[in-house]
Amino acid sequence: MLNIKNIIAHMIAEKVDTLTVDELMDILEYPPNPDLGDVALPCFKLSRILKKSPVDIANELAETLPKSEYIDRIESTSGYLNFFVNRDIFIKETIDEILNKRAAYGSTNIGNGGNIVIDYSAPNIAKPFHIGHLRSTSIGNALYNIFEFTGYNCVGVNHLGDWGTQFGKLIVAYKRWGSKERVEKYQIKELMDIYVKYHEEAEKDPSLDDEARAWFTKMERGDTEALELWQWFKDISLKEFSRIYDLLDIKFDSYAGESFYNDKMDAIVDELKEKDLLIESEGALMVDLDEYNMPPCLILKRDGSTLYATRDITAAIYRKNTYDFDKCIYVTSAGQSLHFKQWFKVIELMGYDWADRLVHVPFGTISIGGEKMATRAGKVILLEDVLNEAIEKTLSIIEEKNPDLEDKEEIARQIGVGAVIFSDLSNNRIKDISFSWEEILNFDGETGPYVQYTHARACSVLSKADNKVDFSFDSSLITTKEEYNLAKRLSLFPATVIEAMEDLEPSIITRYLVDLAQDFNRFYHNHSILNVEDENIRKGRLALTQATKITLENGLKLIGLKAPERV
Template structure:
């Protein structure tokens, strides 16, 4: 039940305003103060049309409006305030949630069409740092949301397994590497060599030339270069998969940049055939003046490919293979210009489907206000952060509930969930400073706070011996008190929240929503004797049950688990 829809219907059917139903609904507001009713209609927009003051319009219209589910209508200055029939509305909303369970909020926008989601994409031979967290968890949440609204999400880990940096790494390994050390601790050793390369290259620029040379050898299939590159890649994937397991993130495809090498010539040929490729100082470019963009560099003067060359091949492959309705790239904000160029080149190639490609940018995670950098060795390892978060969660569980049966499992769910939730509660485009001790707190606007509210609700249901299969009549859902109705109104918002998160590619909408729902439920819990054995007990338990369904559904959309005990 959409509460604004209910009020819009009443206004439309009771008045002869020169406004459509959709226009009426869009004007409706939720008052900041509960004393002003549940829904308000501002009359400012009608003043010119009716040639009266908004206050007089509100007074006149309020006398005529009535409808099912509306208990009171009154004018308050330039607003018409509507108080809803709490018992009837809560009955209908809770009945709907009870019938749908965790499917509540599911929409059919996508109609089963494919959506490719390019996410995470760490570079091989480097550890996964906190810098990789955002693309991974934002992409995973977007994939979950896409599924919730009816699409078929296809998670793709476009590994950074190609480019000049691998020539540099090969040079570093050949100069300073030790095979035994690498086999013992591959990622840490390879990172050490990579950092050393950049330190040495600041004094000796010829190292950069050597790096470019070895990457060209790799492109040309040099056996030694290919063997080292393959070894670096295999070791990296073992590390990555261990961390993805901790995060609970899975991929449908690990098709990195190297996967598209045999398609690059086809891209170049297509650009030539369409008369788009031009020579500029020995390099090959596509002019993008009509888009007010710099030329796209397709091939360097030595014939080596670039990111955009491989991304063109990637885009064509994904369209041919998956026939996507949307192709989403969850990549940092600093790559925005690259994606503008990519889409512009595809447009010049005549690929109208480039309009279905969306770059979903995000801000940075900083530590102590400083940007994390693998090159300079200023890196915080993601696995270390997750392990520390689990240890902090374990400490808090020991102090709050030392007899909890499955402490290790719950500590993992809470610790990892805290890190994921903290990332996703921030608006995607905002950067934020990460302080672990603030993240793993059971109080405040945190993941553990929401998880604990859900665990508390489940505890009430267990204590009451609540059996959802025995809630038989609509009367089990009828609640009229203000605290209960505040929770019901929050629950009612969930489908619209899912829709808003989908259209904005913005998981923070859901994270902020579940914080608000948890806060509303905790106020209800504090002010109401929920387990009091009276004729409203089953109705209160039905409300608590509805809260668990929506909190768990919301957390799961974010990729956060919802333990039933904490």
């Protein structure tokens, strides 16, 4: 991998033996204005160590640093040491590497085959898949791809919410207001309707809740009728979910949900007892976390039934035994942060040294016009509606601009769905999102369709050249500002992937793609690729175009988007 910072850090380390290459890598930065240089060393920190003024240090280094074929010249400017890289070599090596590695450009093996369990999506059975569920799904899926790309082996787990008192409620609702015919006809919509009705009625008549609890207890005791209804509701939900996952092109390696751990929790409760971690309070059992400045972690309710934490602890131990993970990652809303901190601590107190491999990846809440979405109140925007809306809009744009496009239904799906996922992965995870139809259906500017369009544009140029791209281009003919900026951007992709992996932050890739697309479009707009007289310039620009196409495609795939060749 051609890494300019790395090369420069080595150069400096030869001269300044008080700093290591790694430390220098940290200090080196990219100047705000490319006219100043390609890489800069601010000398203010060295000033104290070397007991000289920053200006003197920069001046001295500018004269004494060893020559390198990669560096054209070095300038000292008011305490900064600015490096100007040799563009010929830099562009040549960057493009060569991309053309050689193709789909593997940007990948690394830092994971060394270690296992990563990623727990994401996890919708609740019998509830509709709404826009709020998208975040966990899209972030988890992107992290899955990013970890695979950096040399890990991922296990994607969909920890379905398929157990709990809401099923008691649903059974009560079904028995009172539902019918087999209606459920078979309207599927999850009907389940949602009767669930909403249940909550309306329960407001007036709290005895319904007792009834619901009784049904759930029946489920736990293995009552046939209760379990058959539960299984039926579950099948209906899974059918709906897999339709949505197909649309999104997202897959899981395991669907072991909450019910999977029903028979595994007793042993864990026993283990907690043996390890003397449980205390009793008002009939419930809990782990006291007072000395860690946290409220206690509830393990068993007064009636002896289990809780969320019980299940999570059990699942973590199961996953450790089954997958021997390097990391187990939970992609859930930021509102659950305390819960995770609590039970991670319990795992630690149980004496498991792998407690520090459990990672919570929180994300912000999605709201509509300032209001939280609530299934119970029926106030939701269904993800499928959003996806279909986006696909429809894409299709109408295609009809207008490129009606002869082959396979337009599928391409419209790829772009429409891409617009929704891209928008979801645009901001830092932790930021709250206010859902807006206008924004999610906007295909201009920093959007998925923009990046996909740019990719297709590159593909179109390449196909007009019969995809004849070879390595025999002369990089000294690639001289314009736009070409150089594009090459620089391309060279940053591998470091960007690593950063996204370390920060568990897919938006880093998303934003990189926008920057890359912008750089390519500026290049494309300012310079002809095919219609240039000089055959060698043409070759160089085609190589640059091909390198862009590859990098855009690799990046899009990481965040879970397709890269259609035509749009």
